Amino acid sequence: FMLTQPHSVSESPGKTVTISCTRSSGSIASNSVQWYQQRPGSSPTIVIYEDNQRPSGVPDRFSGSFDSSSASLTISGLRTEDEADYYCQSYDASNRNVVFGGGTKLTVL
Amino acid sequence: EVQLLESGGALVQPGGSLRVSCAASGFSFTNHVMNWVRQAPGKGLEWVSAISGSASATYYADSVKGRFTISRENSKSTLFLQMDSLRAEDTAVYYCANSLTGWHVLTYWGRGTLVTVSS
Numbered sequence: 574f575m576l577t578q579p580h581s582v583s584e585s586p587g588k589t590v591t592i593s594c595t596r597s598s599g600s601i602a603s604n605s606v607q608w609y610q611q612r613p614g615s616s617p618t619i620v621i622y623e624d625n626q627r628p629s630g631v632p633d634r635f636s637g638s639f640d641s642s643s644a645s646l647t648i649s650g651l652r653t654e655d656e657a658d659y660y661c662q663s664y665d666a667s668n669r670n671v672v673f674g675g676g677t678k679l680t681v682l
Numbered sequence: 683e684v685q686l687l688e689s690g691g692a693l694v695q696p697g698g699s700l701r702v703s704c705a706a707s708g709f710s711f712t713n714h715v716m717n718w719v720r721q722a723p724g725k726g727l728e729w730v731s732a733i734s735g736s737a738s739a740t741y742y743a744d745s746v747k748g749r750f751t752i753s754r755e756n757s758k759s760t761l762f763l764q765m766d767s768l769r770a771e772d773t774a775v776y777y778c779a780n781s782l783t784g785w786h787v788l789t790y791w792g793r794g795t796l797v798t799v800s801s
């Protein structure tokens with residue numbers, strides 16, 4: 574299966590943005606979704622795991638959710654430092670393969 | 683503090699071989715799945731391979747199956763990726779990542795090592 578994300582989103586500081594992640598086949602609820610942030614020139618870091626869990630140190634402005642058709646990453650109170658690429662990730666339990674979405678470039682302007 | 687430090691990236695000719703390494707510290711290396719993920723220049727993330735803590739099980743993306751081999755040396759907390767029959771499309775930064783909260787969650791990532799396949 575594949576995971577599809579919007580190529581880019583933009584929003585103003587202080588506002589809220591939501592990034593979607595849609596699974597090409599099967600239910601998005603079948604396997605948990607993780608979200609990673611990659612700032613320019615840096616390695617990815619995890620911001621959400623198991624659909625909606627926040628690792629320690631990740632601000633509560635970041636939240637994850639899903640409905641019948643897609644998973645979502647919501648960032649509230651946007652800051653300029655949130656400007657980054659965001660990737661969703663899930664997995665195929667049958668062959669233990671990890672699958673990434675194509676990434677979404679978030680611009681905060 | 684968890685640290686993952688990749689090394690061994692280089693310029694390699696098409697059809698050549700290369701082994702990259704990842705030195706790990708700050709967590710119980712033997713008890714956790716380890717992964718390789720790559721990122722071609724200007725592109726997104728692509729999972730490459732994973733290995734269980736005991737090295738008894740390995741998993742590969744279809745794009746590298748039969749050409750790449752993942753391994754680990756637990757006594758030295760080091761992960762390896764042997765890459766053979768390299769192609770131009772294998773050009774990428776290769777990251778190692780551990781899985782501390784479940785095999786499907788890539789918890790910490792290294793800084794990556796660049797592999798360039800070109801004549």
